[in-house]
Amino acid sequence: MVSPMALLARTLASAADTPLSARPLHAHYPVVPGSLTAHLQLRTGEVFTGGSFGASTATIGETVFTTSLVGYPESMTDPSYRGQLLVFTQPLIGNHGVPRRTRDQYGILKHFESEKIQCSGIVVGDYATKYSHWNAVESLSEWCEREGIPAITGVDTRALVHILRGQGSTLGSLSVGAQPIDSAKIAWSDPNVENxxxxxxxxxxxxxxxxxxxxxxxxxxxxxxxxxxxxxxxxxxxxxxxxxxxxxxxxxxxxxxxxxxxxxxxxxxxxxxxxxxxxxxxxxxxxxxxxxxxxxxxxxxxxxxxxxxxxxxxxxxxxxxxxxxxxxxxxxxxxxxxxxxxxxxxxxxxxxxxxxxxxxxxxxxxxxxxxxxxxxxxxxxxxxxxxxxxxxxxxxxxxxxxxxxxxxxxxxxxxxxxxxxxxx
Ligand SMILES: NC(=O)CC[C@H](N)C(=O)O
Structure with missing residues (x-):
């Protein structure tokens, strides 16, 4: 009988041996039950399929990743993420919901870094369908939907980050629908050419x-x-x-x-x-x-x-x-x-x-x-x-x-x- 540790070691070793290009780039974690299919397509051709948990809209952005473990409401409202599709390497995102819009003594929002979500879309491994926090008033999904921001879950963000580290931050398209959009039909515009x-x-x-x-x-x-x-x-x-x-x-x-x-x-x-x-x-x-x-x-x-x-x-x-x-x-x-x-x-x-x-x-x-x-x-x-x-x-x-x-x-x-x- 093979011990669980030996099995795990064998699985990890075989995953490491498989070239990245040969691994399937599809839903890796369970997607939100009943959610629509969403696709993240890189301009370089890779397609990641997962579930939508945000707005049913299509967007283009520079695909970048953050290694932050906490603070998705702060990161998503940071104006420096404008024009970017934000990939979280931390797999579990959404578990503390979205905070109340309280203001401090200067009239500034306490729990957000600006008045609205600034990134073009978000990409996560495992969206937490249940959230819990004393100050939460809505789910991450509700917030994204309300602000018109598309979001995809079920993506193998490890494989995605591996690609981005190798070829550098890449333009990406996030869309909702059964099939990915024909790449030739996407108006790939680089946000960094704008002021x-x-x-x-x-x-x-x-x-x-x-x-x-x-x-x-x-x-x-x-x-x-x-x-x-x-x-x-x-x-x-x-x-x-x-x-x-x-x-x-x-x-x-x-x-x-x-x-x-x-x-x-x-x-x-x-x-x-x-x-x-x-x-x-x-x-x-x-x-x-x-x-x-x-x-x-x-x-x-x-x-x-x-x-x-x-x-x-x-x-x-x-x-x-x-x-x-x-x-x-x-x-x-x-x-x-x-x-x-x-x-x-x-x-x-x-x-x-x-x-x-x-x-x-x-x-x-x-x-x-x-x-x-x-x-x-x-x-x-x-x-x-x-x-x-x-x-x-x-x-x-x-x-x-x-x-x-x-x-x-x-x-x-x-x-x-x-x-x-x-x-x-
Ligand atoms: N946070 C920032 O001010 C970022 C500065 C600049 N946009 C950059 O990406 O380097």
Missing amino acids: LVAQASTTEVRVFNPDGDVHIALVDCGAKNNIVRSLCDQGARVSLVPWNYNLSASLDSFDGIFISNGPGSPSHCTEAIAQLRHAFEVYQRPIFGICMGNQLMGLAAGIDVYKLRFGNRGHNQPAIDLTTGRCVITSQNHGYALDDSKMPAGWDRLYVNANDGSNEGIRHIEKPFRSVQFHPEARGGPLDTAFVFADFVNDVRAAKLAGVAATAHAELAAEPAQAAAAAA
Whole structure:
């Protein structure tokens, strides 16, 4: 008689021996009973068949995967996932339902990172048909259906991730129906050719925590709610400004500048990059960027950006602080990275990813300008780097109290007045 352990070892060994191309790419886990058939088709030809548990609609997106174990409501509402089909490597998704839409003292949704689902669709191994959580008000399926987002379950996400790791993030089509759509008839459009930041950003200035003692301009490239909250929690008044806001015209009214995360390729944000380039020349108070913010600051400083093969998305990415040697575990969601192999004069690398060596942040050597590629605001994810917000707002406050003029122009303008006062 063969022991269960020996049987398991034999099964695993034979699965490992079978080339991926010879394994069936079909429903792997049981699908939702009574659900419609859905298909995930990659542009490269692979077809995964499963069950639909979201909206009965077809969509196209860049197929990307996240290794996060928790936080599907936060990830799905993260504007940086706009235009993407989000694959969860964690097989069981949906088991805690979807939370209530309560707001905090700043009027920001407590349990979501923006007002709506931002990814184009979701792909899961094993959708949990039963959910349980004290704060849940609906199922993941009901939420997706209500917001018009297609969702597929029963997909062998291990095989799918294997493909995506090999060939890189790939365009995918998610559709509901008995048969897959003829690939030749799909209008394969790459969302990254669009300026997704312009779609995700606010179009008007919005003020949070108006009584804060320091005034931060938060450039909204598709900011996650917890970035706004984290700055407010540090006592700052936050003006959320559009991604292409004319900062140059109002630098003197801000004690600090913060650039948010955002979707798609940073190369479309030429206006924001030009604004930052100017700010780097004249601004004297702290500037900080997160993720897209790191990329835009890098581009403004003269650093190139490139697309990673499959990106880093998850809540367990190790980043090493190059100033201290300390390693922090970080939340991440990005497909592009700064090429920090050559740094422009005046700038240095700040953090490096301990897994793949990609850039995790930069800093100006003399001025208070720095940025990180990871997400200190987490949601979901570890809180190791939450200190970033306290450090930034404390630096802003210290600069203000020390009387550092916001811009070198203001200092020059102040000089004749001071000279006149001294002479009087
Ligand atoms: N989270 C982000 O800000 C992501 C930045 C950019 N869209 C990328 O994928 O690299």
